[in-house]
Amino acid sequence: xxxxxxxxxxxxxxxxxxxxxxxxxxxxxxxxxxxxxxxxxxxxxxxxxxxxxxxxxxxxxxxxxxxxxxxxxxxxxxxxxxxxxxxxxxxxxxxxxxxxxxxxxxxxxxxxxxxxxxx
Amino acid sequence: xxxxxxxxxxxxxxxxxxxxxxxxxxxxxxxxxxxxxxxxxxxxxxxxxxxxxxxxxxxxxxxxxxxxxxxxxxxxxxxxxxxxxxxxxxxxxxxxxxxxxxxxxxxxxxxxxxxxxxxxxxxxxxxxxxxxxxxxxxxxxxxxxxxxxxxxxxxxxxxxxxxxxxxxxxxxxxxxxxxxxxxxxxxxxxxxxxxxxxxxxxxxxxxxxxxxxxxxxxxxxxxxxxxxxxxxxxxxxxxxxxxxxxxxxxxxxxxxxxxxxxxxxxxxxxxxxxxxxxxxxxxxxxxxxxxxxxxxxxxxxxxxxxxxxxxxxxxxxxxxxxxxxxxxxxxxxxxxxxxxxxxxxxxxxxxxxxxxxxxxxxxxxxxxxxxxxxxxxxxxxxxxxxxxxxxxx
Numbered sequence: 001x002x003x004x005x006x007x008x009x010x011x012x013x014x015x016x017x018x019x020x021x022x023x024x025x026x027x028x029x030x031x032x033x034x035x036x037x038x039x040x041x042x043x044x045x046x047x048x049x050x051x052x053x054x055x056x057x058x059x060x061x062x063x064x065x066x067x068x069x070x071x072x073x074x075x076x077x078x079x080x081x082x083x084x085x086x087x088x089x090x091x092x093x094x095x096x097x098x099x100x101x102x103x104x105x106x107x108x109x110x111x112x113x114x115x116x117x118x119x
Numbered sequence: 120x121x122x123x124x125x126x127x128x129x130x131x132x133x134x135x136x137x138x139x140x141x142x143x144x145x146x147x148x149x150x151x152x153x154x155x156x157x158x159x160x161x162x163x164x165x166x167x168x169x170x171x172x173x174x175x176x177x178x179x180x181x182x183x184x185x186x187x188x189x190x191x192x193x194x195x196x197x198x199x200x201x202x203x204x205x206x207x208x209x210x211x212x213x214x215x216x217x218x219x220x221x222x223x224x225x226x227x228x229x230x231x232x233x234x235x236x237x238x239x240x241x242x243x244x245x246x247x248x249x250x251x252x253x254x255x256x257x258x259x260x261x262x263x264x265x266x267x268x269x270x271x272x273x274x275x276x277x278x279x280x281x282x283x284x285x286x287x288x289x290x291x292x293x294x295x296x297x298x299x300x301x302x303x304x305x306x307x308x309x310x311x312x313x314x315x316x317x318x319x320x321x322x323x324x325x326x327x328x329x330x331x332x333x334x335x336x337x338x339x340x341x342x343x344x345x346x347x348x349x350x351x352x353x354x355x356x357x358x359x360x361x362x363x364x365x366x367x368x369x370x371x372x373x374x375x376x377x378x379x380x381x382x383x384x385x386x387x388x389x390x391x392x393x394x395x396x397x398x399x400x401x402x403x404x405x406x407x408x409x410x411x412x413x414x415x416x417x418x419x420x421x422x423x424x425x426x427x428x429x430x431x432x433x434x435x436x437x438x439x440x441x442x443x444x445x446x447x448x449x450x451x452x453x454x455x456x457x458x459x460x461x462x463x464x465x466x467x468x469x470x471x472x473x474x475x476x477x478x479x480x481x482x483x484x485x486x487x488x489x490x491x492x493x494x495x496x497x498x499x500x501x502x503x504x505x506x507x508x509x510x511x512x
Binding site (some may be wrong): 063070071072073074075076077078085086088090091092105108111112114 | 167168169200225252289298301306307308383384385386387388393395446447448459460461462463464466467469
């Protein structure tokens with residue numbers, strides 16, 4: 001089903017696809033940033049749920065395991081929004097969740113598998 | 120000024136004055152080289168970074184009936200066995216061999232080494248050559264670091280004196296030993312901790328030599344030899360620090376004493392496994408020159424920016440950049456700002472210098488005078504094809 005088309009046509013909601021994992025005739029996953037009128041957004045989410053599409057809000061998605069992280073900072077170079085940075089004094093990794101767009105580029109970059117996503 | 124023996128006497132009395140190399144640099148800025156040299160006995164340097172030319176020697180102990188191992192896997196990672204019957208060498212970058220139908224795991228020798236150090240059990244599978252001395256053909260067991268005779272790291276190339284900065288001037292993403300390099304110079308990666316780094320604070324290896332006692336992976340280790348690709352003749356700045364990869368050291372140390380916090384298996388996507396190791400080197404303040412060398416700052420150290428999009432032995436470069444610029448997180452390449460990330464953990468490098476300082480202050484670690492110097496001259500030979508070559512007429 002052309003979900004993003006219907007979102008735009010029926011609800012005037014723009015769907016910016018951040019990640020898509022959808023194979024033909026199979027269940028898939030889309031990470032989308034939705035923008036539009038607040039009521040329209042609620043209606044759009046309601047409509048998707050009525051079609052048995054599981055909708056979860058993308059909060060606290062990127063998780064960094066502090067016990068595994070070695071603070072090398074390699075992830076900071078691929079983070080497009082600078083949600084991941086190194087503290088200039090302590091050189092510890094700092095993660096500003098509000099800046100994260102869940103592009104997930106940090107996940108395969110991490111050499112010690114300290115970063116994961118809970119989607 | 121003071122000898123290593125005198126410093127060791129002070130360490131034994133727990134009265135030695137030990138500063139981390141960062142504390143020393145700050146002290147020199149305050150009181151100058153001469154005064155700092157009067158005050159300080161030992162300076163601790165350190166790094167924590169992937170060092171792929173690393174591995175572990177293991178002696179299993181003999182089975183009954185005995186086996187002469189010719190092929191061997193530790194948690195699926197092949198180990199070299201072409202020497203003593205139950206001697207193994209497990210290389211850090213050796214990738215796991217997936218058994219048919221099994222998903223390929225992003226794991227290798229580095230992970231097995233850190234798991235063994237952590238005390239975890241490791242599955243061992245071996246095939247032997249049947250001989251009159253060694254009749255057994257196969258052997259399977261579970262080992263831990265406490266059930267094997269020897270388990271020591273012998274790393275042919277660690278502690279690179281400086282390295283490079285990797286970028287990608289091409290138009291497709293590259294997966295490298297420096298991690299992902301995004302096309303069109305979208306990011307840069309450097310891997311040396313700069314002013315914290317042991318060999319950048321002793322640029323001419325006047326203090327560090329064969330037999331120098333060091334902090335290796337949380338245990339005590341030694342400088343064993345010059346490292347592979349040791350290239351002391353690299354071009355140098357007036358402060359004698361090299362402008363690119365230069366001297367290297369081979370290190371050795373008992374892995375049974377090590378701590379998995381300082382020895383970490385790692386994996387670079389679409390490149391392969393490696394091993395991150397914390398290494399600390401103490402520098403004895405035997406004269407003022409030691410302090411003057413250790414006062415070097417990130418501003419005074421440079422590395423070349425190398426374009427990985429040309430996969431040749433000699434890759435094009437975009438000139439030199441200082442470690443102060445690198446640590447700022449942003450450099451300029453041909454006028455364009457580029458985000459730069461370290462690969463060495465600057466945080467853990469600093470923690471190594473602090474841990475080694477605490478050992479020395481507590482009298483647990485004394486300094487060893489080198490028994491022989493590291494060679495100052497070595498050519499850096501390329502490997503080209505000699506003999507018959509195809510000639511296009």
